[in-house]
Amino acid sequence: MTGAPKAAGGGSSARWFGAGSRKISQEAVVIAISCILFVLFSLFLNKFLTQGNIVTLLKNVSILGTLAVGMGFIVVGRGIDLTMVAVMVVGVAFSIWLSTLGVNFTTAILVGAVLVALIGLFTGIMVAVAEIPPIFATLAIASTVYGAGRILFNSDVLYAPSDAKWLTFVGGGSIFGIPVSVVVFALVAFVMSLFLKRTRFGRFVYATGDNPHAARTSGLPTRPVIITQYVVSALIAFVAGIILTGLVTGINTRLYNSTLIYDVLLVVVLGGIGLSGGQGGVRNVIVGTILVGILINGMTILNISYTSQSLIKSVILLLALVLDALINPRDEQTSQSGDI
Template identity: 30%
Template sequence: MTTTTTAAHAVPIALAGTRERPITRVFRAIGVQNISLIAAIIALAAAIGSQNSAFFLASNIKTIGMAVTISGLLALVQTVVIIMGGIDLSVGSVAGLASVTSAMIFMNAGSIASVLGALAIGAVCGVISGCVVVFGRVTPMIATLAGLIAFKGVAQLVSNGRAQGYTGADPFYVFLARGTVLGMPTLILVLIIVAIFIHVMLSYTKVGRNIYAVGGNDTAARLSGININRYILGVFALAGTIAALAGILITARTGSGQPISGSEGLEFQSITAAALGGVALRGGKGSIGGTILAVILLGILLNGMSLLGVNPFWQNLAQGTLLVSAVIIQQVRNGERRVGLPK
């Protein structure tokens, strides 16, 4: 009888001993990667603020938020592409083409037509890249590298390499560039809405689960009945559409369509942010929260370098260093063999 009582109470006692503390559950929910990014953001902000107190002004914080909107949009959709097991090097060129297109259409048909036209062209560019991957059996890196060059060439051809149109007096474009909603800048609000949409898609829908499955193991995904080709086309179409949205915001901020200026190098910023945010470059793993934190970290870094009078050319070096560091950290965590080391 005594033995039975002891055994009956043994399980609850053992469970009580292994019950997680609330703070442990919070840390596990946030994730080690995100906690590291938050710590890095705090440390970097403190370091910059100690050198220039203007960093903590509300106006400067707002400037950082508005400055990261365009690169943030591309980083969000780059995250989806990489989770699926691909990469999109053409998003910057698509943004430039959409910027030119939106301004040129605006001059003839108004703001709404210009937005819809630019988004349509972005989707078409994405579908073209997807078709090259699916039907041409070309790797996403090569297919979108070709797109980077080709779409930039189209933007230069239709614009003769010059800025096009003027949207600075149009109420809609002015609202996009400098408007607010309940005190929040429209640019930041657009980024938040897109981030929520993609997060919900990836985390709470069948489409999102299948995207992770394709990136994790495309063979297993195919055998389970997932139409991989359809997902490739759909994700690249989404990438082109969001890149076009970024191009529309470039037009709004500059007041004209920019074939290259404003979009140059955005593809590499998006990849850096995604990798820094913990997205596995081999696919199948990543989160929108980590990408957003990485975008904020990059925004603070670039803003701080400007405030401290650092030569702008160092910005590219800093981003390249962060990208390499992020990849090395991923490999170490996953136990992957680095090139050049013995087995």
């Protein structure tokens, strides 16, 4: 097959700056910036290097990172999923709503998982079978899911039942001093890493993202691969929603209108997963999550307004997209398939 995956075997993105023997990977640059920010914030922000703030930082990073693992999985296959936040808030809110009708909360969570999987299935069919460009399909489906949820729940905030002990453990518990939410994020990242690196399906994802036309003509099941990606992405978003609900004992559906989905995209692009597809991995997501998490936490301590934070993150995202376009120029196959 022509157009072999750019990151064969599911390795990290091979994106480099410079020439000759002085090549520096984007991943290394992101790690260096993260370390510099951490040191600067530790030195000049009194409240940054405290136990309470570090725990808060880790918990917030766990939600952002979990969502970014799902988004990275989609982007590796040359797609994008703007439904993730809508699926997260509506899926969990639906489960809580069922529990208010007398359904056991654990059972309601399982029903919510089925609902989000069906949403992911529908999204995948729209992208893979109907061949609607992912950015338009997922944007429309996200708005539809959120709107339907608002009509059904007739409330912005839904609180989980107080007797859901396992949910309380997810939000406030710890294992060997590590917050459970961080452990869940680590497990999701570990499973996804193995899935991409060690399975035939993972190789199919890289091949489809690298050159969809070549993958299709060589007999790879590209449509089932794409559909499965969106189902998995929806379920990962649901897991992130459970973590969030455990942390704050409820879910605010207005989170859909926040900049969270752009933060997730910022993590993926900064981490080094190229939008041209077929490269990158979970390690890129982790380094991007650390950088964005530290940046957001520092800006919050500095009491920078929400609007200003959004502007700063938007500028960084724009620069990251320009950098991605320079490092990973769109090839002939990308222009023919319409990319994302």
